[in-house]
Amino acid sequence: MSISRLASAITDSPTLALNETARRLRAKGEPVIHLGAGEPKNKAPITALLGSAAKLREGDIKYTPIDGTPALKKAIIQYTEENYGRSVAPENVVVSTGAKQSLYNILFSIINPQDEVVILAPYWVSYPEMIKMVYGIPVVVTPEDGSFFPKMAEIEDAVSSYTKAIILNNPNNPSGIVYSNEFVADLVDFCERNGIYLIMDDIYHKLVFDGNRPAPGYEFTKKDVENTRVIVVNGISKLYGMTGYRIGWTVTNRKLAETVTKVQGQITSNPSTISQAAAESALTGRQNVVENLRLTIQNNRDVLLQELRSFTDVKVTPPGGTFYCLPDFRAYNMGSVELAQFLLQKALVVAVPGASFGMEGHLRISFAGSVKDAIEGVERMKWALDPNAPNEIYIGDRKLIRDWM
Ligand SMILES: Cc1ncc(COP(=O)(O)O)c(C=O)c1O
Numbered sequence: 001m002s003i004s005r006l007a008s009a010i011t012d013s014p015t016l017a018l019n020e021t022a023r024r025l026r027a028k029g030e031p032v033i034h035l036g037a038g039e040p041k042n043k044a045p046i047t048a049l050l051g052s053a054a055k056l057r058e059g060d061i062k063y064t065p066i067d068g069t070p071a072l073k074k075a076i077i078q079y080t081e082e083n084y085g086r087s088v089a090p091e092n093v094v095v096s097t098g099a100k101q102s103l104y105n106i107l108f109s110i111i112n113p114q115d116e117v118v119i120l121a122p123y124w125v126s127y128p129e130m131i132k133m134v135y136g137i138p139v140v141v142t143p144e145d146g147s148f149f150p151k152m153a154e155i156e157d158a159v160s161s162y163t164k165a166i167i168l169n170n171p172n173n174p175s176g177i178v179y180s181n182e183f184v185a186d187l188v189d190f191c192e193r194n195g196i197y198l199i200m201d202d203i204y205h206k207l208v209f210d211g212n213r214p215a216p217g218y219e220f221t222k223k224d225v226e227n228t229r230v231i232v233v234n235g236i237s238k239l240y241g242m243t244g245y246r247i248g249w250t251v252t253n254r255k256l257a258e259t260v261t262k263v264q265g266q267i268t269s270n271p272s273t274i275s276q277a278a279a280e281s282a283l284t285g286r287q288n289v290v291e292n293l294r295l296t297i298q299n300n301r302d303v304l305l306q307e308l309r310s311f312t313d314v315k316v317t318p319p320g321g322t323f324y325c326l327p328d329f330r331a332y333n334m335g336s337v338e339l340a341q342f343l344l345q346k347a348l349v350v351a352v353p354g355a356s357f358g359m360e361g362h363l364r365i366s367f368a369g370s371v372k373d374a375i376e377g378v379e380r381m382k383w384a385l386d387p388n389a390p391n392e393i394y395i396g397d398r399k400l401i402r403d404w405m
Contacts, residue, residue: 010129014356018340022350031396033377036350037366038173040297040323042241044278045289051281052274061273066265067257068095068249072276075283076249083205084216084232088225091254094261095279097271099203099235099248101264104130106199106231106250107165109259111136115164120150121358122326124173124201139163140358148175148317148326152186165197170214171204174357174364175326176319178208181215188220191229202234203248206290208321209298226253239290240282247271247279297323300367300374307378312388323368326354330361332385339363347380348395
């Protein structure tokens with residue numbers, strides 16, 4: 001079978017591969033704890049369910065405009081006004097099949113072969129692959145001081161005459177960090193001055209803790225939506241726990257929005273009509289759903305951090321948002337892929353290798369699941385790795401004895 005060079009160069013999503021291994025182990029009856037999840041556990045908001053049900057009842061489920069129904073766009077425009085303080089027109093908004101498709105469409109629309117896109121490590125796994133899929137070159141900035149916070153000077157050093165865009169995911173998957181307002185302001189200013197697109201992936205922007213508020217890029221530019229280099233990507237997957245509905249959107253200038261629409265029109269056309277109805281209902285319905293989810297996740301984060309703090313030699317940067325953290329396991333001298341496999345085999349715990357996010361020696365741990373799983377998962381990890389942890393543990397009704405250290 002002949003596979004294209006481009007497709008061969010794209011790596012698998014590490015989470016999907018781990019999900020598959022965990023699924024196989026579970027099917028054999030093994031009590032696997034999955035700390036790799038990329039979605040909250042809550043049910044979709046009732047308003048969204050009713051919105052999609054009403055559409056289904058109508059039975060008139062046909063193509064919509066490629067860039068989204070007028071009703072959903074209206075809801076997104078209102079969301080943008082309320083949360084970003086910006087008035088935008090329907091022509092500035094393109095609805096897609098998830099923020100993932102929004103990001104890919106944008107890259108497809110702005111990147112010429114060999115153009116560079118700067119991404120900040122730790123980065124979301126799909127960024128480098130998507131950039132390669134449009135024949136662009138991902139340029140990774142890894143903070144030299146070992147933190148997750150790059151300095152502006154490091155970003156400026158990575159920028160060349162080929163740089164078309166910088167992607168900022170704030171708060172950040174996989175580390176959960178929230179970049180400072182000062183940093184975002186500097187980045188916006190730098191991009192505006194240098195004519196570089198700043199793609200702001202805001203998919204977790206309301207899942208923040210301790211009073212954090214990631215500042216929207218728009219706050220730091222006087223340019224209107226037609227002239228700014230700031231592009232906003234957002235969606236309903238994470239904030240409303242509606243990952244399966246697959247709705248995301250782009251807010252940008254009309255010319256780029258038109259191009260994104262043209263690209264989408266030749267690939268998938270409009271996102272699912274039923275999902276658009278659900279998204280509109282979620283955005284216009286009661287917003288306490290988002291706040292309830294945020295509170296649950298903040299509580300999970302607190303419990304997980306407490307567990308991790310007693311893990312000898314593991315260092316954690318406390319997450320200020322999302323439902324992930326990226327503890328540093330370098331003291332155990334194992335590559336992150338090897339470490340994740342070891343933990344899955346010995347302790348039946350799934351965590352995602354930091355190597356996939358450009359941070360070797362780290363593991364991404366999700367606290368989107370239950371508190372019980374977070375506590376037991378970390379206890380099992382400690383048992384497998386930490387010589388100070390008790391060397392016997394019960395997994396299910398099996399008593400296991402640590403005999404490798
Ligand atoms: C940083 C980031 N951006 C975008 C997405 C894609 O979200 P969607 O489900 O809307 O495609 C994800 C999903 O995991 C994500 O973590």
